[in-house]
Every structure is written in C-alpha cells, then in structure tokens.
Amino acid sequence: MKKDAIGDSLSRVDGRLKVTGGAKYSGEYKVPNLTYGVLVSATIASGTVTALDTRAAERAPGVLAVITPFNAPKVPGYQAGAERPVRGLKLFNDNKIYFNSQPIALVVADTFERATYAACLVKATYNTEPFETDFHKNIDKGVTPQKGNYKDYVRGEANAYKNAPVVVEEEYLLPTEVHNPMELHVTTAFWDGDDKVTLYTKSQGVKGSQRSIAAAFGLNPDNVQINSRFVGGAFGSSLRTWPHEIAAAQAAKLVKRPVKLTLTREQMFTQVGYRPLTIQKIGLGATADGKLIGITHESHSQTAVYEEFTEGAVNVSQFLYNSPNVNTLYKVVPLNVGVPAPMRGPGEATGSFALESALDELSYKLNLDPIELRLRNYTDTDPERNKPWSSKYLKECYQKGAEAIGWADRKAQPGANKEGEWLVGYGIGCGAFGAYRGNAVAKIKLTADGSVNIQSATSDIGPGTGTSMVLIAADTLGIPADKITFELGNSAFPNAPTQGGSATVSSVGSAVHDVCVALKQKLYIMAGKPADSMEPIDYVAVLKQNNMPSVELTQESKGNPEAQKYSMYSFSAHFAKVHVHPLTGQVKIKKIVACVDAGKIVNHKTASSQMIGGAVGGVGMAMTEEAVFDNRYGRYINGNFADYHVPVNADIQQIEAIFIDKPDPVLNPVGTKGIGEISLIGVAPALANAIYNATGKRVRELPITPDKLI
C-alpha cells in the first residue's frame, strides 16, 4: 500500500509532544500576573442564598476578590432582553439555587492554595425550598420537549407489538453517567482593555466558545480569542461554554489580572453535564419466525429545572430494523439537578441499550440466534425516512464480528457454556449514528522549502484530528506526511464546526481535501499545465519558477446537495465474550470486538485507538459507572474518582476493532462517515447480552455490578 495515503497507519503527529509533556493543555499556560479562581458550591438543592459572609475570606492572605450573587458585575448576555442571550445557568446573576453544588461564590487570590483556603471560609445562609431529585418519584411529571423534533412518532399502528404472536415488553434503566475526562475543566481568561478578551479553555469548539463569550460580554467576536490546542478528553463535556468559563472572564475583568479557574474533580460531577438517567420501555412484537411486527420505545430522561436538555434516545428504534409499525415517545423530567450534556453517542447509546437488550430477549423467546434475528429484520432502505442509505454494510459487520469473537462457540442455552467454574457467554449489540458534515474552512500555505501548513479552527479532544488531516493532505497533495503540519484549537483560524457528532473528519477533512485540491490546481496552472493534470510536478520548483517564497489559499467546503436524497449513518456491531463467576458475580470481559461500517477509514492506527477508547467507555456504561444521588439531600454520594468507578486497565482485556472500510459515495469526498460515537453505541447491550447468555440473568438496570449476578 502507498505510504502517507488515506488508509495508512500514521502515528499521532503530536504523539511525541503528548508523551514527553510538551503538549500544553489549557491549564498549563504561564500567563504573567496570573491569579487563581476557586468556586464555592451550595449545599442545598433548591431555594435562595440569602446571605454570604465573605469577610473572613476577603481578609485571608492573597485574596483579591470574592464574587457573589450580591456583588457580581453584570454579565450583559445574562440580562433580560439581551441582544445575544446566554442560555442555561446565569451564574451569580441572582441568588436562586436550582441544584445542589451550584456555585454561589468565586474566590480569586494570588495563588491556588490561598484561593482554595479562602473558599472554605465563605459561609452561606440559605432559604431552603422543597426540591425534587428523585427521578422515579417524579417520572409522571415528564413533559414532551418544546424545542427540537421530539413529538410522539408513529409509523403504521401504535403499540402493534401487543397483538403479535411473540412479545417482549420490558423496562431498562440507564443511570446517570458522568463524562469524567482525565483533564479537569479549566479556563484562563485575561482582558486587553474593556473589549478584548483571551481565553485558554478546555473546548471542543473554539469558534463556538468565541461566539458564546462574545455574546456573554456583548463583544465583537473578533475581539474574543479562544485557544484550546490540546484537550485531555472531553466526550461532550466541553461542547458548550459553561458558566464557570464566563465567570473566569468576569473575574479577570474585575481584578484586572488574568484568572485561572480550575474545577475540582468533585465539581466536574455537577458543573459540566452528564449522560442523564433514563428509563426506557420497549415493546417488541414478532411473528413466530422472527419478523418484527411492531416496536414501541418510550423514554423518560432527567433534565434540569432551569434548562431543558434533550437527546435522540428513541431514534434508533425508528430506523435500525424493518418493522411496519413503530411508535416512540420521549419525555424529559425536570429535576433540581445540573443540566445534562451530550456524552459520547448521545441518545443512541442510551436507546440502543434498551432496543438491543430487548431484541436479545426476543431472540431467546423465538429460540433464534440473535444475529439471525437481526438479519431477518434487516432493512436495505431507511424505513423512517423512506430513503436509500448512502451506504450500509451492517451485514458484513455481523459476519466479520461474529468470526472474530468466535460466535460459533456460543451456546444458545444460557449457563450451558463453562470454562472451569466460570460461565461463558457471548453477546451482540448494534448501533447506528448519523453521519454528518458541516461547513468548514481550511487555509493552506506552501513554502519554498517544501513544507505545507494547514490551519482550521477545529479541535482534537483525543481522536488524533491533526494526524488524520495530515494524512488527507499528504494523500491529496502526494507529498510525505512529515512535510505537513496542521494547526487547530485557535479561534483566529478559519471557521470549523465544534468537534462533536463524529463529524470532524467529514467536515474539516473535506475542507482540507478541497483546499489541497485547490492548491494543486493553482500550482498546475502556475506551471502552465491543465489544472486537472495527473502528471507529477515539483511544487517547490513551480514556486521558484514564479519567484514566490510561498503560496497561500483558503477554501470553504460545504456539504454535497445530493446528500439530501439519502439517509446517512455509521453502523456498528459490537460483540462481547464474558466469563461470569456464579458464586461471586465477578465478570471478566475476555474480549470485545467492534466491527463498524464507518465509510473509509483515514488512519487505521488512530481509528483503532478511538474504537478501543469508545469500547472502554461502553464497558464503563455497562459494568461500573453510576452517579448516585441521596434524594433526601439531592447530593451525589459518589461524586469523586474513588467512588464513581470509571473502568481501570484491569477491567479491560482484549478489544479488537474491525473496519469494513468501504468509502461512502455521498457524504464527502474522502468517503468517511465518522466513528467517535459509534465506537460506544452498542457496547453496553453486547455486554449485557453476553452476561445473559452466560448466566441466564437479564440485567435491565445498569451498571452490571456483582450484586446483580449472584
């Protein structure tokens, strides 16, 4: 295979910087005259803070300011009638408390330690009001979301499953899951005069952050500089600008010095979103030979009283299988909790757990292999939108994944397969996630020394965006990857969408592809050749001939209008092999195989890593992660890294990623569909289904901890 071409396995272009500590994250910039902000959190879940005694904190050494609802400078975007209103919690704008651990003060001091100390001296007096954090108790208060398309959906007849010969009707619970990236959320803000501000902040979208900060302070976006070159994981938690980021800028303006505000790990549980607690009812009805007659999917998710959060938790049931009758319902239950946020595979990861678990239950009722059941309900067109798929190779995913996991060794009878004392089980869980493409702009510069630099205001929260972009450019220009640098994470760069929805390679990769094509054409014309010539030319020689030290180009890349005619999704089939101990409930995940149809794979090495990372996230969802409230206080009892269990290395054995790797002909010129979300969607049901196959125990409430298996 051609080196430095799309489909290669290039090591991360910034890998060396990352492993040597040379990569600077948002909290690591040494800004002169820096001060430190520490948030003080409320200890009640609803009411008002009636007084804050800040005298001791203000007298404490090194303290520059204590910002509270009673003295905070007004943030223009928080005010009623604001030209560009800021959505969500308006921190320090009034004294209302909507959820426990909501910040009530921000202490700024000359060192982090002094700010932390002074923060513990702030004493609050509250007027406590009744609050609700108990989802189960309040589920009847669920409402259909006002914004977005969340109306009840009916195709054919509603609840048709009930009259089918074979019926599954069950309820599935996904507890609250917190993103918990390794890197804490941190913002360093400083002003140049009254109308220019710079932020080093953890962000998945520097352009989005630029717009939000500009809106908050009533600034021209050009006067807001956002830097977020390296992000230590995010998973959706930095898709939006959070109140603490605005507070850092607010504080910097007040003390007239740069302010760095770092959330504590405990604050990460309440300030930057989470995957919401969701209860889903699934009804499946099938003929005796396993043809689906009806699917009903009803979902209730937690949201905040002060801001509505929605995600497509029921979407997957509308299009993944060929059923003549489908109806879905999606409601949100407002509680005194922080607002949720999209978390890797938002909506679909939640929905597919329910749907794919129910389908597994159906397969046992039908005495049918779970893969065969999926094949019998396979659909070659999108039944929801009545459109052809732009590409779909899910059958190939079933087949290749089954081979890799050793599906032939699966025994249909739960509990029948043993290795020593350990029960052995195999499971499958599938998923899909929309393949998107946004408008993006890239700027390219070829210099006479042969080096190429490309800039675009995208982000890299971990997948290796820069590496993929370098590979696309190397392939398109036909030059070695080590001649190319790609820069991102800077709002001064050309426009790119926020990194989310698995769309970065599709969007920004297209811009990089297109700008490289444009540059190539320009150089061919400069060389006196037809723009579309295939004849190799020496780019550097062309520059020299024209006495040019460099050549620059900027190109915007927009979606393909043809795409409207198609339904575009990435598809995945995840397989798991588990060992379960019948006495102790211990589970060993022996192997996970993730087989995906995500179009063309640009860089196999980073794509495999991304798939493995997503699978580990799925292991967390299935096996260990659950943020638990004590509803008497409306506080988490495990809001820390010791008691909220993200998987550790010892939980993970073999994870294998398999790519179908066939280009999608519609979405973008490179043929990609995106893997960020699909890497996680379907992992949890694959594990739950494997555990059922091993034990005969159907766990419908995640996580599957040992107590649920004994």
Place this chain on the structure above:
Amino acid sequence: MNQFQYTRPAETAVAIKSLAKEPNGYFLAGGTNLVDMMKMGLVVPDKLIDINRLPLKKIERTPTGIHIGALASNSEVAEHAYIKAQYPLLALAINAGASPQLRNMATVGGNLMQRTRCPYFFDTAMPCNKRTPGSGCGALQGINRMHALFGASDKCIAVNPSDMNVAMAALDATIHVTGVKGPRAINIGDFHRLPGDHPELDNTLQKGELITSVDLPAASSAYNKHVYYLKIRDRTSYAFALVSVAAALHIENNTITGARLAMGGVAHKPWRLTAAEIFLKGKAITEDNFKQAAQIAMQGAKAYEYNKFKLKLAPNAIVQSLKLATGLAS
C-alpha cells in the same frame, strides 16, 4: 483545607510529647488518607506532626515472628521476601488494596488508622456521627450499599475499608504503640472498635499514642501454603471491597488442622470469623464443609435497605475463598 502548624521531629519521644501538648494534633505518615480528609474539610487539624523521620521503617525477623515498623510502606511489606514466603496472606491483601502509587506512600501504621469511606462521613454537607458526633447517621436510612452486616449500631453502620487489616486480623497481629504513659501491645482484635455509642472512635488508641510496629507471630506463618484473599468489588482494581475474605488454612492429610478467616467490608473493624475457624478445624476439604462454615460465619448478620445482597455475597465469598485456598477451585 485550613492552615495548620507543621513539625517534623526525628525522635519518637519528641513526636509523642509534641502531640500530647496539642489537643487538635495529628500524626502524619504517608498522608494518603489524612491529607485527603483535610482537603475535604473532614479533619481540621491545628498541628501536624510529620513522623516520617522517626526510625520506624524496619522490617525484620524476630525470635517470635516478624516485626514490621509502623512506617514501612505497604509496597515494602507486600514485596518483602520473608513476608511473601511466610505470611503471603498479608502480601495478597495489601496488593488487593488501593493502587501502586498509593501503596508506595501508605504506611502500615497509617493503614491501620485508615478511616471509613462511608460517603456520609466524606461529605460535610451530610450528617455523620463519626465526623460530627450527634449529627445523626446519614447512611442508616440512606444509600447503604457499602455498609456493615455485623456489629453496627444505630449511630453508625460504616465499615473499615482496609484490606491489609483483614489479613492482619487473620494473622493475629499485635499492634505495638507507645505514648506518654509508655509502650503497650494491643491485639489486632482489640485495636479497632465497634461503633456503639461512640462511632467517632475508630480504635482503642489513647490520646497521644503512636503505633510503632505491627508484629506477626511465628505461629501464623504455619498458614502460608493454602491461602487466598478474595476481594469482590465493583471494578477490578482501585475500588473498595463490597466483601472481602482472607482465608488461610493449615492442612495435614487432607484434613484442615487449623483455619484463619476474616472478612472485610462487613463491619466497623476487620471481622474475624472465629466460629467458622473452630468449625473447620478437623474437617475434610469439601465444598459442603465450606458452606457450613460460611453459614456459621454469617450468624448475626443484619442488612440494610441497599446492602441486602451482602447476605448472599458474603457467604458465597467465604466458600469461594476457601475453595481457592485449597485448590477446589482455580
């Protein structure tokens, strides 16, 4: 975290005197627990007496067994050749706890002093009789999934979180302490307390007393062949036990001639299963005998709303640990 005084004496006598004068002082060793608690505002000391310079690090064989200095790190103990050979249960239990980084810092004395991980203890916005006597027990009617089955009171149902302590209990450790009134020795069984009416007291140390060493008797080294430490937890590493069992058997001619059994995650102290030990003595190595031993061990267990599963998990873990110790399972 508050502001506090800090001293770092080089002599044990000075350290003891220094603490005796300070009503709100604490010894600081590895700091893996105390510093966390200070950050959370659970402990607000006026003075820290850093004991890391005291000559209490040695691990050495003695005529009566082995002497482990209170400042020996958990890693050093778990890696010590003689301990691994003669007291493998201790090494297994230590390595089941925390993470390598924490075990490198944590000391043996500190591990004995480790406080509960009850979430209500760890959050100053919630009631806890252990942290703030008289404020109530948040766990009793709360989320008590991790909580005790044995020896709890209506004042406190928290558990001792240590793995090391469970092995120390099974191995009949003696805790050597010294204070202004001089040295004394405390059997591990008398060191940790049950909560009763005073859950704020984890142990029977007197004010100002310092742990200087933990000694294991030579008799316990007979339990070095058929050994297992089984820890059931929510993730495979770096998680506290739902239930753990330290099992060590002495076997001659396929007969159990002596048993040492203790459980973790079930009581305010490491829970020695003496009645089950007595039952097993003289019995054959059969799963049925192990089940009977587990049944005996569970007598008097009392569960709460969220930890009822432990009534099943704990005896299962006892059976499984015995099977693993004796080779009935692998």
